[in-house]
Amino acid sequence: MTTGTPAPFTAADYKARMDRAAQSAADAGLAGVLVAPGPDLVWLTGYHVTAETERLTLLVLSAGQEPTLVVPTLEAPDAARSAGAAAMTLRDWTDGKDPYEVTAPLLDGAGRFGVSDNAWAMHLLGLQKTLPDSSYVSLTEALPMLRAVKDAAELERLAAAGAAADATYEEIKKVAFAGRKENDIARELSDLLKRFGHSQVDFTVVGSGPNGANPHHEAGERVIERGDMVVLDFGGLKHGYGSDTSRTVHVGEPTAEEREVHDIVRAAQSAACEAVRPGIACQDVDRVARKVITDAGYGEYFIHRTGHGIGVTTHEPPYMIEGEEQELVPGMCFSVEPGIYLPGRFGVRIEDIVTVTPDGGRRLNATARDMAIVD
Structure with missing residues (x-):
């Protein structure tokens, strides 16, 4: 870190x-x-x-x-x-x-x-x-791109925030999920972000089971059960700059369908991150991720943009969405976070912050994107 x-x-x-x-x-x-x-x-x-x-x-x-x-x-x-x-x-x-x-x-x-x-x-x-x-x-x-291109000092802060979010994820995987409320896990995420240097926690989404099908679910009183898929999305500010990462874990062994959906989202996220390079349009990042999910038959269940910029706020331009023709340039930082959301059942989202480099893109999150099995 x-x-x-x-x-x-x-x-x-x-x-x-x-x-x-x-x-x-x-x-x-x-x-x-x-x-x-x-x-x-x-x-x-x-x-x-x-x-x-x-x-x-x-x-x-x-x-x-x-x-x-x-x-x-x-x-x-x-x-x-x-x-x-x-x-x-x-x-x-x-x-x-x-x-x-x-x-x-x-x-x-x-x-x-x-x-x-x-x-x-x-x-x-x-x-x-x-x-x-x-x-x-x-x-x-x-002037949508006013704050979009970060200098070296800003990138240092964003990397530090991303590393703190990674450390938070590694620690949260060690705690017990089954039998505890979503709010309990959300509080632990907040405490961990602060332990690893965040001065401000902006959100701690914990969407278990059917709640995971709501991308912006507010952690609540639902008790997490064995067999639940759990979407974790958390972030805030460290040294004045944002973190934002999502991973989806499973309480106990997943079904074959749950593994398949997770693998599709992981493939879409990987393809979109690999597509990042100077000169392509923001909408092209969205198109790459969306094509993988659509080709797998889940296009109607990917219900949000692929990403958003990040800096002194956790959501800012540029946005990775169809119709955004702004070209990527070195120094831009944004999330890549495709998802599949099956109403009443479960959801999956995987998210990293990516910065554009002179010859491609670099992830500012490094934790494993495989489905983690938690207790």
Whole structure:
């Protein structure tokens, strides 16, 4: 498992990201980028808003203009201590003042701006009222690849998160499943992720027996029985970057049909991972996995996309799905997670995080993909 704490990102790192975002916006025909509290703001500046409120906080980026963070005065000291503070100007506003009037001069009165997806509607409406000639488009639509290509430092963090998830899986296989509730296994997964360095656990799916046919089943009170197939899907953040892995285990010996379905999913997952290389479209990864499952007669039971990007959030662009023509480039990281879900019976999913390399792809998860037999 990858050990140690990576070196922190510097003001220079954040400046490079802000400059890239501003230039990408200009290349896309946008007047600039407006970033509200959330993962985009963290990635661009290192600033974690300690208490998100109705008070406007907004990073304004535009090519040829100094990055500026509009921030409530009472939050300004925290913003000034953020890692990227030296690379931007802070413009604070006090209660009783109109934050949109403070922000308006930074937007030059007009233009089309990319806005982070989690911006509050009340803030966009406030800006539109102050700047009636301005318009807005979501960053996912306008700049979907903004965070998609990871640098070496980001890849180091993603590898560490993947290794921690692998260690978690190796440990969970040792515990008793039969006679225990799904919630019990979910709590152990969460505890293990934290033991192996995760600061945040985002999900611990434990789908036993018929519950495994629901890809996003919430672990519940069902008691796991011998003879159950159990889908395990878990992940979160370590060093600020995501893990997400799925394995399907069986309590006791599986039937011939269960082995067959698991083998089909494993073959589909392997084929899709092997297909990863620069220049192919995201949809091609989905097509490869889907063809294996469809040819085996289970196409109607593969009911979700093959994968999603991962970085400072566990789900982000790019998406491995039909219709996504974005080409893969080195540094992209995403899940490859085909599945088969037989309603009322059982499900199977196998998932690794894969990064695109100059000549192919590399898995960031290394645990065995064979069906594990647990007690």
